[in-house]
Each structure stands twice: as structure tokens, then as C-alpha cells.
Amino acid sequence: MTNTAPSAYRPLRSTGRILMGPGPSMVHPRVYEALSRRLDGHLDPEFLQIMNETQDMLREVMGTRNRLTISVSGTGSAGREAALVNLIEPDYEALVCVKGVFGARMCDIVERLQGRLHRIERPWGEVFTPDEVADALERHPGVRVVAIVNAETSTGAHQPVMEIGRLCREKDKLLVVDAVTSLGGTEVLADEWSIDVCYSGTQKCLSCPPGLAPITFNERALERIRLRKRKVSSWYLDMGMIESYWTDGKRAYHHTAPISMNYALHQALAVVLEEGLEARYERHRRCSRALVAGLEALGFRLFAQEGYRLPMLNAVWIPEGIDDARTRKLLLERHNIEIGGGLGPLAGKVWRIGLMGESAKRENVTGFLSALESLLYLAGARKEIGASLEAAARAYGEAS
Amino acid sequence: MTNTAPSAYRPLRSTGRILMGPGPSMVHPRVYEALSRRLDGHLDPEFLQIMNETQDMLREVMGTRNRLTISVSGTGSAGREAALVNLIEPDYEALVCVKGVFGARMCDIVERLQGRLHRIERPWGEVFTPDEVADALERHPGVRVVAIVNAETSTGAHQPVMEIGRLCREKDKLLVVDAVTSLGGTEVLADEWSIDVCYSGTQKCLSCPPGLAPITFNERALERIRLRKRKVSSWYLDMGMIESYWTDGKRAYHHTAPISMNYALHQALAVVLEEGLEARYERHRRCSRALVAGLEALGFRLFAQEGYRLPMLNAVWIPEGIDDARTRKLLLERHNIEIGGGLGPLAGKVWRIGLMGESAKRENVTGFLSALESLLYLAGARKEIGASLEAAARAYGEAS
Numbered sequence: 060m061t062n063t064a065p066s067a068y069r070p071l072r073s074t075g076r077i078l079m080g081p082g083p084s085m086v087h088p089r090v091y092e093a094l095s096r097r098l099d100g101h102l103d104p105e106f107l108q109i110m111n112e113t114q115d116m117l118r119e120v121m122g123t124r125n126r127l128t129i130s131v132s133g134t135g136s137a138g139r140e141a142a143l144v145n146l147i148e149p150d151y152e153a154l155v156c157v158k159g160v161f162g163a164r165m166c167d168i169v170e171r172l173q174g175r176l177h178r179i180e181r182p183w184g185e186v187f188t189p190d191e192v193a194d195a196l197e198r199h200p201g202v203r204v205v206a207i208v209n210a211e212t213s214t215g216a217h218q219p220v221m222e223i224g225r226l227c228r229e230k231d232k233l234l235v236v237d238a239v240t241s242l243g244g245t246e247v248l249a250d251e252w253s254i255d256v257c258y259s260g261t262q263k264c265l266s267c268p269p270g271l272a273p274i275t276f277n278e279r280a281l282e283r284i285r286l287r288k289r290k291v292s293s294w295y296l297d298m299g300m301i302e303s304y305w306t307d308g309k310r311a312y313h314h315t316a317p318i319s320m321n322y323a324l325h326q327a328l329a330v331v332l333e334e335g336l337e338a339r340y341e342r343h344r345r346c347s348r349a350l351v352a353g354l355e356a357l358g359f360r361l362f363a364q365e366g367y368r369l370p371m372l373n374a375v376w377i378p379e380g381i382d383d384a385r386t387r388k389l390l391l392e393r394h395n396i397e398i399g400g401g402l403g404p405l406a407g408k409v410w411r412i413g414l415m416g417e418s419a420k421r422e423n424v425t426g427f428l429s430a431l432e433s434l435l436y437l438a439g440a441r442k443e444i445g446a447s448l449e450a451a452a453r454a455y456g457e458a459s
Numbered sequence: 460m461t462n463t464a465p466s467a468y469r470p471l472r473s474t475g476r477i478l479m480g481p482g483p484s485m486v487h488p489r490v491y492e493a494l495s496r497r498l499d500g501h502l503d504p505e506f507l508q509i510m511n512e513t514q515d516m517l518r519e520v521m522g523t524r525n526r527l528t529i530s531v532s533g534t535g536s537a538g539r540e541a542a543l544v545n546l547i548e549p550d551y552e553a554l555v556c557v558k559g560v561f562g563a564r565m566c567d568i569v570e571r572l573q574g575r576l577h578r579i580e581r582p583w584g585e586v587f588t589p590d591e592v593a594d595a596l597e598r599h600p601g602v603r604v605v606a607i608v609n610a611e612t613s614t615g616a617h618q619p620v621m622e623i624g625r626l627c628r629e630k631d632k633l634l635v636v637d638a639v640t641s642l643g644g645t646e647v648l649a650d651e652w653s654i655d656v657c658y659s660g661t662q663k664c665l666s667c668p669p670g671l672a673p674i675t676f677n678e679r680a681l682e683r684i685r686l687r688k689r690k691v692s693s694w695y696l697d698m699g700m701i702e703s704y705w706t707d708g709k710r711a712y713h714h715t716a717p718i719s720m721n722y723a724l725h726q727a728l729a730v731v732l733e734e735g736l737e738a739r740y741e742r743h744r745r746c747s748r749a750l751v752a753g754l755e756a757l758g759f760r761l762f763a764q765e766g767y768r769l770p771m772l773n774a775v776w777i778p779e780g781i782d783d784a785r786t787r788k789l790l791l792e793r794h795n796i797e798i799g800g801g802l803g804p805l806a807g808k809v810w811r812i813g814l815m816g817e818s819a820k821r822e823n824v825t826g827f828l829s830a831l832e833s834l835l836y837l838a839g840a841r842k843e844i845g846a847s848l849e850a851a852a853r854a855y856g857e858a859s
Contacts, residue, residue: 069512069729071722073505075497083498083718094719095495097475098483098668100797105473112469132670133533133695136714140695168694262715268498270532270670270717292692294568295533295540312802314536315482315662317670319494320720322471329469397500402712 080399081212083262083269084415093326094319101316116328122248123275129305131272132317135239135260138272141296142235142256146204148289149173153204156187160213160402165206184214185364189222204233210241213402215363215374224253243331244343244371255280266416267327270320343370346419352454353428353447362409373412383407394430480799481612483662483669484815493726494719501716516728522648523675529705531672532717535639535660538672541696542635542656545684549573553604556587560613560802565606584614584763589622604633610641613802615763615774624653643731644743644771655680666816667727670720743770746819752854753828753847762809773812783807794830
């Protein structure tokens with residue numbers, strides 16, 4: 060089986076897209092520069108300092124003072140698993156609020172861990188009221204953990220968390236929040252919202268390539284972990300051991316940190332904080348308003364519940380007569396633009412248009428609208444050109 | 460907690476070391492270029508093609524025709540967990556062969572999964588004979604999985620696998636092999652050695668930054684997974700779902716692949732195959748011979764059992780009177796060279812000097828020996844300078 064003869068040159072063939080799907084998003088040049096930095100080792104004093112700085116910046120972006128605020132060495136999905144695998148053990152009761160793909164995945168994980176799952180549902184695209192969560196907690200008083208998605212990437216729905224957090228704290232439940240798509244694009248205030256464990260991913264509004272999962276555990280969550288009867292079923296994601304590596308003075312080797320990705324996250328967070336969180340959130344809102352105005356001018360309707368729509372993930376119904384796969388293929392091939400299709404039951408029914416981090420730029424909004432409008436025109440679905448760009452310009456507050 | 464004012468510029472402060480520890484190793488410029496490539500999405504046809512090519516190259520490097528030969532989205536430790544979590548379920552019996560830190564970690568994982576663990580041990584630095592494994596299998600006929608480390612990174616011992624593989628196949632046991640440190644530096648022939656699951660890491664002899672774990676499952680292992688009673692306890696590492704994403708024609712979204720790291724692995728594998736596997740192994744052997752000759756000329760003794768020493772991980776006893784931490788600190792600060800200390804019971808007793816992938820270069824061997832010899836001279840532990848470089852030159856077959 061071994062090939063002893065040197066083989067031909069194998070190039071890496073990739074174009075680099077205008078990324079307007081549900082993630083990954085565009086990446087700032089400084090982050091690419093960080094990625095290509097010559098390595099230090101994972102126990103090098105310089106690298107440990109970079110870890111410390113990353114923790115400080117993550118705390119700022121996540122709105123927390125939690126000591127254990129780190130990056131998990133996997134994608135956002137590893138963050139979800141890290142959150143749940145450390146809290147849940149057999150027969151531990153969890154309430155999971157499901158309104159899309161990612162809530163459903165939390166259920167799957169709880170079941171794999173043999174936790175006792177209580178599941179409440181809202182139609183996809185909608186959000187939960189605090190009362191619905193309160194009712195479920197009345198019905199299931201044994202629940203110890205409540206899990207909910209702040210930004211449902213499969214639907215574009217924006218779930219308010221603050222009141223649910225207050226409720227969970229009052230009733231002494233641990234609250235786990237998925238902020239994969241929201242972090243860095245809309246406000247996430249882990250402490251103020253009484254979140255006990257909050258996780259995210261790097262490739263959405265932090266505009267870093269995929270590969271790490273920011274996560275934070277507060278002291279309540281850590282206390283729960285200390286009281287577990289059994290070891291955490293995952294060695295790789297065991298927060299007790301990972302904590303030792305991230306703690307100055309301990310720095311016990313656990314696994315080799317993904318160094319380049321941690322360099323990238325450091326610079327991605329620096330870019331976020333240099334822009335300023337409020338300015339960044341406002342940029343996402345402005346871009347989304349313009350995009351939505353343009354799409355509505357073309358006859359598209361938004362999918363998610365009004366008043367609860369994410370600026371960075373705009374899900375729209377695909378109008379009758381428009382070929383989903385073909386249109387996305389043409390967007391990619393002719394315009395180099397990636398947008399996302401629907402997941403699960405929404406496949407073929409919605410598009411998910413992302414404006415995440417570096418992707419949330421006016422040039423991308425107008426570039427996408429022009430491209431889409433021209434494709435619709437060529438397909439005979441539009442008689443004229445220009446309506447979407449005018450509507451976007453008006454949304455930007457400019458004379459048409 | 461939110462900081463709304465833009466903050467000061469936060470630079471990334473890293474020097475980039477000469478990496479001669481137990482990994483990460485030096486990285487080829489083409490791999491850094493790949494890392495800093497502008498992204499495609501994880502379902503982009505271009506990216507799927509890159510995944511296909513990566514699989515082909517991985518098969519070549521791992522010596523296998525296994526269809527399911529992929530990269531796990533985590534470090535080598537995630538590869539270990541992926542191997543075991545998919546095979547083991549409660550009461551499933553495993554025999555783990557322990558001769559260092561990484562064998563012990565396999566035991567920890569089996570126990571977390573509530574497998575029934577049978578553990579055999581060799582003193583650290585030694586290897587197992589096939590007879591020892593055969594005896595253990597006689598004693599524990601219920602064993603279904605045998606797990607062993609091919610290259611023990613904590614000791615530098617090189618465990619032969621072929622005969623143990625033949626034995627396991629005869630007795631219908633599944634064989635899991637840890638090739639984290641060996642892959643790309645010494646022969647790994649998954650099929651010829653009858654390995655059922657083999658995993659590795661990117662940051663050793665593949666000379667790619669840490670962050671991915673190459674892994675291969677043969678049909679016997681996949682059949683075992685299909686016969687599980689319970690779902691795999693890890694959602695993130697569930698090979699059934701991951702397989703769908705890596706299979707042409709399915710490409711079901713599971714988690715967002717770490718795109719940049721996969722670009723990097725693609726080019727790291729290309730560099731490996733362009734050099735040629737045999738040429739690469741020979742380069743590792745030559746460098747190691749020279750390094751060992753130089754170290755022995757300075758009075759160092761090798762740690763691992765003679766005849767079973769890894770070329771890419773040279774563990775030596777630290778001689779009496781040499782300050783471990785201080786010497787390594789000076790190597791780092793004055794010479795920019797990282798070497799590894801001992802793990803666990805070997806802390807303070809051995810050094811682990813890596814010659815992995817791009818690090819296995821003559822300039823690194825001579826640079827390290829010069830640096831070490833000068834430090835020993837300055838510390839009064841050597842009276843003269845030059846012996847190690849002469850010995851290394853002789854080992855390279857040159858006149859002294």
C-alpha cells in the first residue's frame with residue numbers, strides 16, 4: 060500500500076467566496092495573518108499569555124466575569140456538547156426548548172447522556188415566552204437544567220433570554236444558552252441574563268474561521284460539575300481537566316491546543332473590540348434592514364416571527380416559481396456568493412442569508428441584491444431591474 | 460458589562476519557535492499559505508473536492524483502502540476519543556496495553572464509557588511482545604477491542620503492531636491503534652497490520668498545526684458500530700453521522716468543518732507525498748541517528764528500550780546536576796528552541812526531543828546540539844565544546 064515514489068504536485072483549489080450563508084462568514088485580513096503565524100508550542104509562555112488575553116477579550120464580548128471563559132478545541136457543536144456533557148449525567152432532568160434544528164440537537168445530546176429529557180416546542184421561526192418556560196418548569200419540578208437557543212440559525216428567530224434567565228435563577232435551575240450565531244453580532248450578556256453556561260462558535264459573527272467554540276461556565280455551573288456522581292463521559296471535553304490547562308499557575312497539559320486557531324480567535328476578538336460592541340451590533344442591524352428592504356421589494360417574505368428576527372441570519376420564504384438549488388448554484392458560480400438553503404423540514408422552502416461579522420457590509424448587501432435581482436430577471440420572474448437596490452438605499456437613509 | 464467604547468489595538472505577540480518538542484512541529488510555508496486562504500463554505504463544491512482529495516492522500520499515508528478515512532474536527536485527543544466512543548458501550552470489554560501516558564488515557568476513556576476495562580502494563584519506555592497480548596486475551600476471552608499505542612509520545616518507545624494485529628484478527632478482536640506521533644514519520648500500514656481503527660494528529664510528523672485528527676475505520680469497525688445497542692454517547696464524534704457528511708452523494712450537514720485547518724491538512728499531506736513516504740521516513744531516521752550520537756557524546760542516555768526507539772521522539776535521561784527547567788528555559792529564551800519535559804512520573808527526569816516532519820532537519824539537529832553544548836559549558840558541566848557536533852557529523856557519514 061505504501062507509495063514510495065514522490066507524487067505530483069497537489070495544489071489546493073479554492074476560490075474564496077463572498078460568504079452570506081449561515082456561517083462561515085468572511086474573515087478579516089488580520090485574522091488570516093494570525094492564522095499563518097509561525098507556531099509557538101502549546102505550553103510556551105508566549106502562548107499562555109495569548110490564552111490569557113483571549114480569555115479577557117472573550118469575557119468582554121460575552122458579558123461575563125466568569126473565570127472559566129475559554130475556547131473549546133472544536134467547532135460550535137463541540138461547544139454545545141461541552142456545555143451539556145459536563146452538566147448532565149444519567150437521570151439528571153433537563154428541559155430543552157426546541158424551535159429549530161439546534162434546539163433539537165440539544166435534546167439528542169441529553170438523551171445520549173441518558174439525562175431525563177423534557178422537551179417543549181414552538182413552531183419553527185417563533186420564540187418562547189417566559190410564561191411557557193415557567194409552565195413547563197411547574198409541570199416538571201425535577202428539572203435541573205434549562206437549555207435554549209438564543210439565535211436559532213435554522214430559522215433566523217431571535218430568542219430573548221433575560222427574563223427566562225431571571226426565572227431560572229429564581230427557581231434555582233441552571234440555564235444553558237446557545238449563542239453560536241448571536242455572539243459578536245447582537246448583544247449577549249451572560250451575567251446580566253443569568254446564564255450559567257453559554258457557548259458559541261468562531262465562524263459566525265466573530266468572523267474567525269470555524270474550529271473553536273468560545274464557552275463560559277459560572278461558579279454555579281462549576282459547583283454542579285463538582286457534585287457529579289460520575290466522571291464526565293467525554294475525556295476530551297471534561298471541563299475539570301481543561302480548566303487546569305487554562306488556569307495560570309496550573310497549566311496542566313490536557314490536549315495540544317489548536318494553536319493557529321487560537322491565534323486567529325485572539326485577533327478576531329481584537330477586531331471585534333476595536334470596532335466596539337455597540338457599533339458592531341448597529342452595523343449588523345443596518346445591514347439587515349437594508350437587505351430585508353431589498354428582499355421585500357423583490358416580493359420575498361421573512362420567515363421568522365416579526366419582532367424576533369436576527370439581523371445576522373435573515374431567513375426568507377423562497378417564492379413560488381423560483382428554483383432553490385439552481386438559483387443558489389448560479390449565485391455561487393456566476394457571482395461567487397454563497398447563501399444558505401433550508402435545514403430539515405425547511406429544505407427547499409427557505410433561504411438563509413447571513414450578514415455575520417465581516418460579511419455584514421454594505422457592498423455585500425448591494426452585491427447580493429443586484430445578483431439576485433438579475434438572476435430573477437433573467438429567469439423571467441422580474442420584469443424590471445432596480446427595485447431592491449432603491450429599497451436598500453432608502454433603508455440606509457439615502458435619497459433614492 | 461459591555462464595553463461600548465472601541466478599545467486599543469491588541470497585537471498578537473508570538474515569536475514562532477524552533478519546535479523540537481513532542482509536538483507541535485514546524486510547519487511548511489505551503490501549509491501556512493493554505494491556512495490563510497480566503498474561505499469557502501463547508502458545503503461548497505470546491506471544499507467537498509478538497510475533502511475528497513484529503514481522503515485519498517490520508518489513505519496513502521495511513522496505508523489503507525478504508526472508505527471512512529477522514530479528519531476528526533479536534534486534536535489527536537479527539538481522534539482517540541472518536542475511536543473509542545464509537546466502539547465501546549457499557550459492559551463491552553476492552554484490553555488496553557499501557558506503557559505510558561497515552562495508553563493510560565485510553566483506559567480513562569474506556570472507563571468513562573463504562574466499558575469493562577482489562578489493563579496490561581509494561582514499564583514506561585518498553586514495548587509489549589505479541590505473547591503478552593496473547594496471554595491477556597487468553598485470560599480475558601470476553602475482550603472485543605484491543606487498544607495499543609504505536610508511538611508512545613511520553614516515552615519515545617516504538618511499539619511494533621503487525622504481529623499483534625495478526626493475532627487480533629485471528630481471534631476476531633478489533634484493534635485500535637494510536638498513531639498520533641508515528642504517522643508521517645515512520646511506517647504506518649493500517650491494512651497490512653490488520654488495524655481496525657487507527658487515529659493520529661496533525662501536529663506531529665504531518666507537520667500541520669494542531670487541530671485535526673486523521674482517523675480511519677475499516678468495515679469490521681463500521682459493522683461493530685452498526686451493531687451497537689445504544690447511540691454513541693458523543694453527538695460530536697458520532698461516526699455514523701460524520702460519515703454521511705464525508706460521503707459523496709450524501710453530504711449531510713453535521714457540524715461546520717474547520718475549513719482552514721482542512722486546507723492546511725490538504726497541503727501538509729501533499730508535502731508529505733511529494734517528498735515520498737520512504738524518503739521521509741529515512742530523513743527522520745538519519746536526523747535521529749545524528750541527534751542521538753550528539754547527545755550520547757555529551758553523556759546523555761536514551762530512555763526507551765533499545766531497538767524500539769522512535770526516530771521522531773527522542774527521550775533522554777536528564778543527567779545528574781543539570782537543571783531541567785532552567786536549561787529548557789535558556790534553550791527557549793536564548794536559542795528560541797523548544798524541547799519537551801517529561802510527563803507524569805517522568806517530569807524532571809527526561810527530556811523529549813522531537814524531530815517531527817519539518818522539524819527533522821539537519822540545521823535543527825546541529826542547532827540544538829550546539830545550543831545545548833554551550834549551555835552545559837556555561838553551566839560548568841562540560842569542559843570543552845565540539846564533541847556533539849563531531850559525533851553528529853560522523854552519524855551523517857561525514858569525515859569529522
